[in-house]
Amino acid sequence: MTKLLTAEQMRGIETAAIESGSVTGLELMERAGRGVVEAVFAEWPDLLQASHIAVVLCGPGNNGGDGFVVARLLKEWGWEVRVFLYGDPDSLPPDARANYKRWRELGEVTVRDIDPASLQDDDLAVPGCSLIVDGLFGTGLTRPFRGPFTAFAQARDLSDKKDVRVVAIDTPSGLCADSGRILDTAIRADMSVTFHAAKLGHYLDRGPSECGKIVLCDIGLKPGSESRPAVPPDEIVRLVERPAHAALAKRADHHKYSHGHALILSGVPGTGGAARLAARAALRIGAGLVSVVCEDAEVAEHAAQLTAIMIKRANGAAALAALLEDERLNALCLGPGLGVDRARDLVPVALGAGDPPSRGRARSASPPRRSVVLDADALTAFAEAPADLFAMLHERCVLTPHAGEFGRLFPDLAERLDATPTKGPAYSKVDATREAAARAGCTILFKGPDTVIAEPSGQASINAARYDRAAPWLATAGSGDVLAGFITGLLARGMSPMEAAETGAWLHVECARAFGPGLIAEDLPERIPEVLRDLEHAAPRRAR
Numbered sequence: 001m002t003k004l005l006t007a008e009q010m011r012g013i014e015t016a017a018i019e020s021g022s023v024t025g026l027e028l029m030e031r032a033g034r035g036v037v038e039a040v041f042a043e044w045p046d047l048l049q050a051s052h053i054a055v056v057l058c059g060p061g062n063n064g065g066d067g068f069v070v071a072r073l074l075k076e077w078g079w080e081v082r083v084f085l086y087g088d089p090d091s092l093p094p095d096a097r098a099n100y101k102r103w104r105e106l107g108e109v110t111v112r113d114i115d116p117a118s119l120q121d122d123d124l125a126v127p128g129c130s131l132i133v134d135g136l137f138g139t140g141l142t143r144p145f146r147g148p149f150t151a152f153a154q155a156r157d158l159s160d161k162k163d164v165r166v167v168a169i170d171t172p173s174g175l176c177a178d179s180g181r182i183l184d185t186a187i188r189a190d191m192s193v194t195f196h197a198a199k200l201g202h203y204l205d206r207g208p209s210e211c212g213k214i215v216l217c218d219i220g221l222k223p224g225s226e227s228r229p230a231v232p233p234d235e236i237v238r239l240v241e242r243p244a245h246a247a248l249a250k251r252a253d254h255h256k257y258s259h260g261h262a263l264i265l266s267g268v269p270g271t272g273g274a275a276r277l278a279a280r281a282a283l284r285i286g287a288g289l290v291s292v293v294c295e296d297a298e299v300a301e302h303a304a305q306l307t308a309i310m311i312k313r314a315n316g317a318a319a320l321a322a323l324l325e326d327e328r329l330n331a332l333c334l335g336p337g338l339g340v341d342r343a344r345d346l347v348p349v350a351l352g353a354g355d356p357p358s359r360g361r362a363r364s365a366s367p368p369r370r371s372v373v374l375d376a377d378a379l380t381a382f383a384e385a386p387a388d389l390f391a392m393l394h395e396r397c398v399l400t401p402h403a404g405e406f407g408r409l410f411p412d413l414a415e416r417l418d419a420t421p422t423k424g425p426a427y428s429k430v431d432a433t434r435e436a437a438a439r440a441g442c443t444i445l446f447k448g449p450d451t452v453i454a455e456p457s458g459q460a461s462i463n464a465a466r467y468d469r470a471a472p473w474l475a476t477a478g479s480g481d482v483l484a485g486f487i488t489g490l491l492a493r494g495m496s497p498m499e500a501a502e503t504g505a506w507l508h509v510e511c512a513r514a515f516g517p518g519l520i521a522e523d524l525p526e527r528i529p530e531v532l533r534d535l536e537h538a539a540p541r542r543a544r
């Protein structure tokens, strides 16, 4: 499991280690600086060949302290190093000050105001400079950085400057470590070297655009014990990773009914493509049976297109309620191509909250806990009255909004997320998704290249389609319908909502990566066999 930490959690782990007496802050800082230098040489071995010139920018906190360590180690390696300190040397925290002093035995420091009244001429354009080390701010960033930094960052996109590499210590300055949002402006790095564990901001929002490559450096901090974890498990955000093959495999002694029956509800004639995409995805991911549910007028369109996927007729809410008397139909998907009017009629029935007129049945006190995925129109249908939807949702539901749909259901949370951040830590997509899940009472998968999944308990994870898992071709019509279908199929197979949402999101990205350029939504389910085979080959062989 890859854990992602907030700045506060990281500080807690560091403090606990120092208080335990197992390590000093100075030792941690030395390991951090050394880790940065090692990462630089590993990434750019040409810099090992001869002595080079580096500019090291140090800020007023411990991130600056790491910068002084890097400056010293590069100097000892034979480099020419120019060091700038933004802040007062006498106000540096103790470990940073100790490293400032050690550096001063070797070289000069150009000291500048942290908040200058007017712009200063910093002459950062050091001729022949090969490396810029950003040690201005790390996890302690609390407000937009100003003055020369703003001018500096805005005037030049450092990483575009020919032959100059930019390495950020921990996080690129200006990037909020908790949210991945930029406080006004940020330095764009080619590589960011972070310590102990990556931070949420490396994977959320603008983080991946600003960080370049992420390198994780072990500075010898031990994880807490199981009885006294340094960070409570529920508060830790995980990066969604490759699922276990066993979770997706089919056992030889199982039959199709062991893998559930998924229903995908479709809309008016001519809009059924989205439902068929979702249905195909549910079938490919292994649901035992998949049916598209439609009205009489839509049967011909589906019949012309579907073979292994069955068609079930339901003209209106009462007919759907009658169909759902069959408890073998264990997972439903509503939204793709459904139309908002039809969604308003059918969603309450799907959630077991309807009062079907044909049978005159009173609203059930304990509605059947059938798994339900609500996407697209099924979310938009409740834009005027989200509380009505939340009152019907239950723990087997998954909502899969994109940013627009999220804003319709949770306008106050979206507003906080969209507001320009003025201080750190800024409100993050993880914060918003967790709050949304608690309010809705079910699992929420908030889509994007930084998809966040959260359940009401506060458990949360990020499925990042960034860095080495980038899948830009997923931005194509129908891709969300396929994701909803994957999740529905996995729910039909019996996964929990959180596991189905995480696994579906991971497979979605993996299918896109397996296909590559030119991808359209139809291609995604067709890559499932290849992706499943790869998972099988990666799985450890069973002992004979």
Ligand SMILES: NC(=O)C1=CN([C@@H]2O[C@H](COP(=O)(O)OP(=O)(O)OC[C@H]3O[C@@H](n4cnc5c(N)ncnc54)[C@H](O)[C@@H]3O)[C@@H](O)[C@H]2O)[C@@H](O)CC1
Residues within 6 Å of the ligand: 010, 011, 013, 014, 028, 029, 032, 059, 060, 061, 062, 063, 064, 065, 066, 093, 114, 136, 137, 138, 139, 140, 141, 142, 143, 144, 145, 146, 169, 170, 171, 195, 219
């Ligand atoms: N937590 C840990 O376990 C370790 C932390 N280390 C380093 O320490 C860093 C965190 O150090 P700090 O907590 O001192 O935080 P930072 O060094 O990121 O910055 C905090 C300082 O900057 C000021 N500040 C914040 N935003 C500002 C702005 N926009 N303009 C002007 N001043 C601003 C704060 O008031 C504070 O003085 C990490 O990012 C990492 O680089 C490493 O030394 C290794 C171990």
Ligand SMILES: [K+]
Residues within 6 Å of the ligand: 063, 134, 135, 136, 137, 138, 168, 169, 170, 171, 172, 173
């Ligand atoms: K930094």
